[in-house]
Amino acid sequence: MPRNIIDVTDLTVEEIGGLIATAEDIIANPAKYQDACAHRQLATLFFEPSTRTRLSFESAMLALGGSVLGFSEAASSSAAKGETVGDTVHTVSCYADVIAMRHPKEGAPYAAAQFSEVPIINAGDGGHNHPTQTLTDLLTIHREKGRLDGFTIGFCGDLKFGRTVHSLVSALSRYENVRFVLISPAELKLPRYVKEEALKKRGIPYEQTESLEEVMPRLDILYMTRVQRERFFNEEDYLRLKDSYILTPEKLEAAKPDLSILHPLPRVNEISVAVDKDPRAAYWKQVKNGKFIRMALILKLLDIRV
Amino acid sequence: MPRNIIDVTDLTVEEIGGLIATAEDIIANPAKYQDACAHRQLATLFFEPSTRTRLSFESAMLALGGSVLGFSEAASSSAAKGETVGDTVHTVSCYADVIAMRHPKEGAPYAAAQFSEVPIINAGDGGHNHPTQTLTDLLTIHREKGRLDGFTIGFCGDLKFGRTVHSLVSALSRYENVRFVLISPAELKLPRYVKEEALKKRGIPYEQTESLEEVMPRLDILYMTRVQRERFFNEEDYLRLKDSYILTPEKLEAAKPDLSILHPLPRVNEISVAVDKDPRAAYWKQVKNGKFIRMALILKLLDIRV
Amino acid sequence: MPRNIIDVTDLTVEEIGGLIATAEDIIANPAKYQDACAHRQLATLFFEPSTRTRLSFESAMLALGGSVLGFSEAASSSAAKGETVGDTVHTVSCYADVIAMRHPKEGAPYAAAQFSEVPIINAGDGGHNHPTQTLTDLLTIHREKGRLDGFTIGFCGDLKFGRTVHSLVSALSRYENVRFVLISPAELKLPRYVKEEALKKRGIPYEQTESLEEVMPRLDILYMTRVQRERFFNEEDYLRLKDSYILTPEKLEAAKPDLSILHPLPRVNEISVAVDKDPRAAYWKQVKNGKFIRMALILKLLDIRV
Numbered sequence: 001m002p003r004n005i006i007d008v009t010d011l012t013v014e015e016i017g018g019l020i021a022t023a024e025d026i027i028a029n030p031a032k033y034q035d036a037c038a039h040r041q042l043a044t045l046f047f048e049p050s051t052r053t054r055l056s057f058e059s060a061m062l063a064l065g066g067s068v069l070g071f072s073e074a075a076s077s078s079a080a081k082g083e084t085v086g087d088t089v090h091t092v093s094c095y096a097d098v099i100a101m102r103h104p105k106e107g108a109p110y111a112a113a114q115f116s117e118v119p120i121i122n123a124g125d126g127g128h129n130h131p132t133q134t135l136t137d138l139l140t141i142h143r144e145k146g147r148l149d150g151f152t153i154g155f156c157g158d159l160k161f162g163r164t165v166h167s168l169v170s171a172l173s174r175y176e177n178v179r180f181v182l183i184s185p186a187e188l189k190l191p192r193y194v195k196e197e198a199l200k201k202r203g204i205p206y207e208q209t210e211s212l213e214e215v216m217p218r219l220d221i222l223y224m225t226r227v228q229r230e231r232f233f234n235e236e237d238y239l240r241l242k243d244s245y246i247l248t249p250e251k252l253e254a255a256k257p258d259l260s261i262l263h264p265l266p267r268v269n270e271i272s273v274a275v276d277k278d279p280r281a282a283y284w285k286q287v288k289n290g291k292f293i294r295m296a297l298i299l300k301l302l303d304i305r306v
Numbered sequence: 307m308p309r310n311i312i313d314v315t316d317l318t319v320e321e322i323g324g325l326i327a328t329a330e331d332i333i334a335n336p337a338k339y340q341d342a343c344a345h346r347q348l349a350t351l352f353f354e355p356s357t358r359t360r361l362s363f364e365s366a367m368l369a370l371g372g373s374v375l376g377f378s379e380a381a382s383s384s385a386a387k388g389e390t391v392g393d394t395v396h397t398v399s400c401y402a403d404v405i406a407m408r409h410p411k412e413g414a415p416y417a418a419a420q421f422s423e424v425p426i427i428n429a430g431d432g433g434h435n436h437p438t439q440t441l442t443d444l445l446t447i448h449r450e451k452g453r454l455d456g457f458t459i460g461f462c463g464d465l466k467f468g469r470t471v472h473s474l475v476s477a478l479s480r481y482e483n484v485r486f487v488l489i490s491p492a493e494l495k496l497p498r499y500v501k502e503e504a505l506k507k508r509g510i511p512y513e514q515t516e517s518l519e520e521v522m523p524r525l526d527i528l529y530m531t532r533v534q535r536e537r538f539f540n541e542e543d544y545l546r547l548k549d550s551y552i553l554t555p556e557k558l559e560a561a562k563p564d565l566s567i568l569h570p571l572p573r574v575n576e577i578s579v580a581v582d583k584d585p586r587a588a589y590w591k592q593v594k595n596g597k598f599i600r601m602a603l604i605l606k607l608l609d610i611r612v
Numbered sequence: 613m614p615r616n617i618i619d620v621t622d623l624t625v626e627e628i629g630g631l632i633a634t635a636e637d638i639i640a641n642p643a644k645y646q647d648a649c650a651h652r653q654l655a656t657l658f659f660e661p662s663t664r665t666r667l668s669f670e671s672a673m674l675a676l677g678g679s680v681l682g683f684s685e686a687a688s689s690s691a692a693k694g695e696t697v698g699d700t701v702h703t704v705s706c707y708a709d710v711i712a713m714r715h716p717k718e719g720a721p722y723a724a725a726q727f728s729e730v731p732i733i734n735a736g737d738g739g740h741n742h743p744t745q746t747l748t749d750l751l752t753i754h755r756e757k758g759r760l761d762g763f764t765i766g767f768c769g770d771l772k773f774g775r776t777v778h779s780l781v782s783a784l785s786r787y788e789n790v791r792f793v794l795i796s797p798a799e800l801k802l803p804r805y806v807k808e809e810a811l812k813k814r815g816i817p818y819e820q821t822e823s824l825e826e827v828m829p830r831l832d833i834l835y836m837t838r839v840q841r842e843r844f845f846n847e848e849d850y851l852r853l854k855d856s857y858i859l860t861p862e863k864l865e866a867a868k869p870d871l872s873i874l875h876p877l878p879r880v881n882e883i884s885v886a887v888d889k890d891p892r893a894a895y896w897k898q899v900k901n902g903k904f905i906r907m908a909l910i911l912k913l914l915d916i917r918v
Binding site: 039041043067069070071082083086087088090091092094095096 | 340357358361362364365368369371373374378571572573574579590593594597
């Protein structure tokens with residue numbers, strides 16, 4: 001059976017290190033990789049739309065000299081004719097060399113992978129996993145800090161429903177001496193099971209607070225996420241808290257000069273556009289890193305060495 | 307005017323033999339063909355969605371080193387602005403070197419071909435023609451049996467509305483010594499005009515039965531199709547008959563050891579997933595053959611010899 | 613900041629001359645350009661569908677050996693998640709080397725360009741600008757007449773709402789000795805501001821008439837556009853006038869033997885299909901020119917010299 005990437009923990013710490021090394025070599029020597037996937041095909045099967053993720057995968061494969069086919073929403077797929085997702089994926093695995101699949105249902109990529117003749121990359125399944133986002137975050141931290149250990153990282157915003165936060169907390173818990181600061185309204189705290197599984201079990205210390213401003217001076221990395229109005233139990237809380245979780249140049253005055261600001265995007269208004277020009281803003285670099293780490297992952301799954 | 311493939315009978319028996327030979331050479335020596343269509347463009351104009359067929363065409367062109375553009379449903383097309391299909395196809399024929407076109411209306415690809423400056427391949431027009439499916443079926447039979455004559459083939463399921471059955475019966479009637487067994491409920495028998503045209507006129511013997519189990523031991527090839535509930539006149543008949551047309555490992559116990567099971571896919575439940583592991587199941591190989599025969603057809607229409 | 617093409621007047625007369633020269637060299641020596649954009653990516657961001665324009669851009673990039681990614685309607689885009697157009701374009705500019713963007717809102721491509729890290733080509737913004745259509749028209753005139761000055765051009769149909777007419781009138785006003793004949797019903801005359809800005813200010817003479825037949829014998833070029841029923845103030849006027857603006861072989865009997873008939877397409881019925889065979893019909897050649905001038909423009913914006 002081919003190798004699949006459904007959850008970021010399908011990869012060992014060593015494998016993640018290898019992917020980051022490859023991505024950084026791609027960034028340094030893009031021409032070396034520009035024909036690495038010549039005559040290979042990536043299929044992007046997006047059972048729900050996600051332009052950002054789909055285009056990141058597609059540009060990654062094209063930058064490797066490969067080609068791309070697929071669909072961008074379920075309406076255009078055979079699913080409409082009553083075919084199982086397993087059969088759809090099996091069919092496409094007869095055409096392409098690797099598949100990036102997004103599905104609104106948790107677990108669908110794992111189930112589909114049982115029917116595929118080629119490697120499957122989970123490009124997001126409901127509120128569950130999105131391993132290439134986590135790899136993107138890890139590459140960005142590595143490029144910004146030069147390492148994946150020994151720093152204080154703050155997660156700010158909706159820590160309850162934000163799957164990218166859960167995955168990144170889990171992934172970082174495998175590295176030494178990472179200090180976690182969890183900044184959110186009470187309603188949107190990191191779920192108990194994530195804290196148990198990723199932090200407490202391993203004896204990793206963490207801190208919870210409602211105040212971004214209070215902890216700002218101590219952060220090496222600030223991972224922002226969106227706070228959606230509809231997540232709040234009552235309007236009052238929302239109005240009281242919403243501004244505390246909007247990052248502005250003013251709030252950044254108290255931050256370290258070498259802070260790195262990450263955000264998985266898309267943003268609505270939780271980072272002011274004025275922050276984009278701050279040299280500490282790393283989220284647009286993060287977008288580019290998403291392409292490079294996907295290039296590295298495709299090479300790994302196709303077992304192509306350059 | 308360019309050469310078009312609207313109906314499988316637009317091709318002579320000799321031409322079909324040539325396509326099968328090319329496809330088998332592609333399978334044996336894929337690298338030989340990987341740049342054959344470099345700098346050529348295929349347009350896929352799907353006025354109704356069909357992911358399976360579209361991706362098969364696209365992966366075929368990409369595997370030949372060509373590139374692909376087009377649309378996957380009419381909503382995104384100029385048709386919405388009141389343009390005729392002829393003008394849309396004429397326009398695209400100014401951009402691309404060959405067109406694969408699917409349309410819900412019977413005859414639309416034939417009509418459109420009159421306005422095209424490049425070859426048109428009919429990728430399905432309503433319940434009418436779908437010549438590349440029939441070519442796929444013929445290549446699969448040839449690869450499984452080593453020949454296109456001298457065997458007993460059973461068609462099972464909905465033989466009334468299944469256009470792939472009509473086309474394959476017609477196509478096979480041009481070969482020697484093919485014995486046809488038509489297995490269906492009374493309501494879903496092969497239409498009289500197909501029997502007249504393809505079989506009786508040529509004096510080809512055939513047998514009609516309601517029982518798959520009865521004829522199973524004699525079949526060299528079994529071509530399964532879907533039986534849709536809504537095709538039955540009454541619910542009683544549906545309930546009585548539906549299980550007889552579901553292929554299971556149990557029913558296959560009575561079959562020849564070298565039987566080949568085909569199905570145009572997608573399936574709903576007419577072949578149990580447990581059958582997929584049976585070495586006689588040829589329908590997933592059939593999916594791959596669909597790509598290879600389309601590669602051969604594109605080469606032929608672009609007049610490219612490798 | 614990268615160079616963008618939002619309005620055709622973003623280009624000088626000299627630059628337009630250069631693009632036309634490149635396009636004509638591409639037509640003469642296509643093989644010379646077939647790998648010019650190897651390893652480069654064009655993103656087509658169509659926030660509203662326009663198959664014709666999108667496929668023209670895509671086939672242009674593919675014919676240069678580049679590759680293509682993007683989306684064909686807003687529904688599949690991140691816009692649905694509340695992201696600003698600026699952020700969407702910024703994101704895609706992290707993946708691709710050049711962007712062709714279409715948007716229903718006037719000015720959207722200009723605004724978006726402020727956030728892009730790569731050149732933006734406006735592929736149409738509402739009823740506003742569509743510079744590559746105007747470049748297509750200019751290339752077509754140049755290929756038909758061998759020059760861009762010293763001729764009489766008639767614009768016929770809906771001159772009020774047809775943005776392609778406004779742009780072409782403005783663009784041609786920069787050349788010497790072009791005589792303009794504006795043929796339309798009173799309700800659909802060229803807007804006063806276009807006449808002021810493009811013609812009167814420069815002292816360029818023009819003539820307005822309701823009768824195509826009257827002026828036909830004097831025209832060197834006839835630029836047809838669609839007359840939409842819903843543009844008329846009353847049904848009576850529509851019925852009285854509609855036939856005068858339908859081009860037929862009969863009406864063409866009075867025309868010069870070297871007339872060139874242009875139309876931006878799609879047409880509904882304003883040019884009879886019988887005219888397609890007339891050697892003076894240049895609108896299908898115009899479709900092909902649209903691909904060639906876009907190839908030239910992509911090369912210019914990517915600063916690639918062949």
